[in-house]
Amino acid sequence: MASRKLDLRYFPGFRPLTFLCLFLLYAPLIIVMVYSFNDSISITKWGGLSLRWYHEVFFGPEAPKFQTAAFNSLTIALIAATLATAIATSAATAMIRAGNFKGRSFGFVLINLPIMVPEIVTAVATLIFFSAIGFTTGYLTIVIAHTVFCIPFAYLPIAARMQSIDNTYEQAALDLYATKFAAFKLVLLPLMAPGIFSGFLLAFIISLDDFIITNFVKGAGIETLPTAIFGSVKRGIQPNIMAISTLLLVVSVVFVTLSYLVGRTGEKSK
Amino acid sequence: MVSDQHVNDVAIDIRSVSKLFGDFVALDNVSVGILDNEFFTLLGPSGCGKTTLLRTIAGFEDVSSGEIVLYGENIAGLPPNQRPVNTVFQQYALFPHMNVTQNVKFGLLRQGVDEATATRRVNEVLDLVQLTPFATRLPSQMSGGQQQRVALARALAPNPKVLLLDEPLSALDLKLRQAVRLELQQLQSDTGITFVFVTHDQEEALTMSDRIAVINNGQLQQVGSAEEIYEAPKNKFVANFIGETNLIDVNVTSVSDGKASCSLPGGMAFSCSAADGAITGDGHLSIRPERVTLVSPAKGILRGTVTRQIYLGTDMHVDVQLEDKGLVKVRVQNSSSMRIPPVGDEVGLNLEADAARLLVD
Numbered sequence A: 001m002a003s004r005k006l007d008l009r010y011f012p013g014f015r016p017l018t019f020l021c022l023f024l025l026y027a028p029l030i031i032v033m034v035y036s037f038n039d040s041i042s043i044t045k046w047g048g049l050s051l052r053w054y055h056e057v058f059f060g061p062e063a064p065k066f067q068t069a070a071f072n073s074l075t076i077a078l079i080a081a082t083l084a085t086a087i088a089t090s091a092a093t094a095m096i097r098a099g100n101f102k103g104r105s106f107g108f109v110l111i112n113l114p115i116m117v118p119e120i121v122t123a124v125a126t127l128i129f130f131s132a133i134g135f136t137t138g139y140l141t142i143v144i145a146h147t148v149f150c151i152p153f154a155y156l157p158i159a160a161r162m163q164s165i166d167n168t169y170e171q172a173a174l175d176l177y178a179t180k181f182a183a184f185k186l187v188l189l190p191l192m193a194p195g196i197f198s199g200f201l202l203a204f205i206i207s208l209d210d211f212i213i214t215n216f217v218k219g220a221g222i223e224t225l226p227t228a229i230f231g232s233v234k235r236g237i238q239p240n241i242m243a244i245s246t247l248l249l250v251v252s253v254v255f256v257t258l259s260y261l262v263g264r265t266g267e268k269s270k
Numbered sequence B: 001m002v003s004d005q006h007v008n009d010v011a012i013d014i015r016s017v018s019k020l021f022g023d024f025v026a027l028d029n030v031s032v033g034i035l036d037n038e039f040f041t042l043l044g045p046s047g048c049g050k051t052t053l054l055r056t057i058a059g060f061e062d063v064s065s066g067e068i069v070l071y072g073e074n075i076a077g078l079p080p081n082q083r084p085v086n087t088v089f090q091q092y093a094l095f096p097h098m099n100v101t102q103n104v105k106f107g108l109l110r111q112g113v114d115e116a117t118a119t120r121r122v123n124e125v126l127d128l129v130q131l132t133p134f135a136t137r138l139p140s141q142m143s144g145g146q147q148q149r150v151a152l153a154r155a156l157a158p159n160p161k162v163l164l165l166d167e168p169l170s171a172l173d174l175k176l177r178q179a180v181r182l183e184l185q186q187l188q189s190d191t192g193i194t195f196v197f198v199t200h201d202q203e204e205a206l207t208m209s210d211r212i213a214v215i216n217n218g219q220l221q222q223v224g225s226a227e228e229i230y231e232a233p234k235n236k237f238v239a240n241f242i243g244e245t246n247l248i249d250v251n252v253t254s255v256s257d258g259k260a261s262c263s264l265p266g267g268m269a270f271s272c273s274a275a276d277g278a279i280t281g282d283g284h285l286s287i288r289p290e291r292v293t294l295v296s297p298a299k300g301i302l303r304g305t306v307t308r309q310i311y312l313g314t315d316m317h318v319d320v321q322l323e324d325k326g327l328v329k330v331r332v333q334n335s336s337s338m339r340i341p342p343v344g345d346e347v348g349l350n351l352e353a354d355a356a357r358l359l360v361d
């Protein structure tokens, strides 16, 4: 309480500024969510509460298109997140448990750089790469591209978790006649499980939500949910887009929250 | 019990072991033989290299040079999982996701022991450390003392030839620590396993060990029984580190056959035992405060003034400032028959000749 004067709440104008930022961030989202329950066809006038746009998403004329897109999105996210998590776990083990080998800090930069590279650059580069090696774009190219850019997102919680696990556990396992592999499998991996799960969820949602890279590498004839939404919006904003966006938003929020909670409970029970 | 003829076999022979971390010398040419069925303690101040020595025996640290011979076999190049040696870690390092039984069984299963035999052995060991009622608890559901016993059980279960213990009592409170000391000693003599125990607590070392190795700055200072180390310290470091001592500046006139003659401050001649390697010239005499007696000024071989008294219950601590130079600490038992001179009084001091010792600097 002695530092009352340093408390940010007491800076003049700080509170209104905070509310302005929060408003700009969340108002559009809230409007989309609210209007997805609008009974009117207008996207600006309120016509009463209804679930008709949700019904439209699942059973309307565009339903088959969105269902295929959703199926693609989910399977791609599942495969890409699984691969990215496996790669990130191996990378974290090497980076954190293999001592201070040559090129370690370079490896660290290499793993985390994709987060900083503008996504459009990655997208263009990936497309050029695929066409240079003569790869036909489609489902497979999306999976490969997603796996690659999901790695750093999976890596962060996994590495954070591993760093918090004292290596005396593995030493104890080795001391008790475990091979290095057994020590990893029976001791380190179970202790890392929350971090790995958290990393998987994060990678999953990053893949599910991705638009830019997907749009570049998907080729013709295949859509994921974000590209399908974009396709529809280009032909004018329909209220059913608000419904589908709301659904996607809910899934994202659930996954990110889960990822955070799993990571945290793991920390506590350590 | 181990048969008598084996009692003096060397369990671990550490031969000229050095360990460098970059330029830093953590272990400097350490040679010591740890005997079979012995409670052996590594004692020294923080940072002296105790843990490092233990870790080289366990295999977590390579030696920079030297050999570690376990019952005749040089194990210095083997990985930890191939050494028949188990460790009780300072922070226990119990596997948090396994219950007590699974923790204790871990080493047995990794050794390839079959499930039924392993279960039997686990029950045996849990019984030994009185943890049977806790068999299905997770480590996080147990007190510090109980966790410590799980760590002990886990390390004992595979029946190692040598058990390494790195300050296993330091996380326990004083009362518990004293109880566990006795339990550990009992356990060692019951199992006949060689214990190598690390501590920086001299009282712990003195009360528990068959033999103690005193280490400082990565160098072995002295190896011996508690009594030898306390009564016949080899050098200034050991004398100062173990218990309280007086170091009196003397001029040594002759040294022969472990005996020395010297002149005390004030000029009186005195003869006492000498540590190996003591030489003539300026030297230091070590004598414990309880081996100095207060007498009248005329009768003492040293003379001085009382400058301080500290009441310690059964004992009284008295500081005497010598006339020439130096301070001598005296410990006197509090008894009604004896009058302790008050601060400011002139007193004489006598040194018990067989308790005084000329040190190597």
Ligand SMILES: Nc1ncnc2c1ncn2[C@@H]1O[C@H](COP(=O)(O)OP(=O)(O)OP(=O)(O)O)[C@@H](O)[C@H]1O
Pocket: B021, B024, B026, B044, B045, B046, B047, B048, B049, B050, B051, B052, B053, B200
């Ligand atoms: N991996 C390492 N790299 C560099 N220096 C080290 C390493 N391990 C230990 N040291 C150094 O070696 C010296 C001895 O360390 P050690 O852990 O053996 O001390 P200790 O006697 O066990 O002390 P304590 O009683 O505090 O546990 C210390 O000065 C320490 O800084």
Ligand SMILES: [Mg+2]
Pocket: B050, B051, B052
């Ligand atoms: Mg230590």
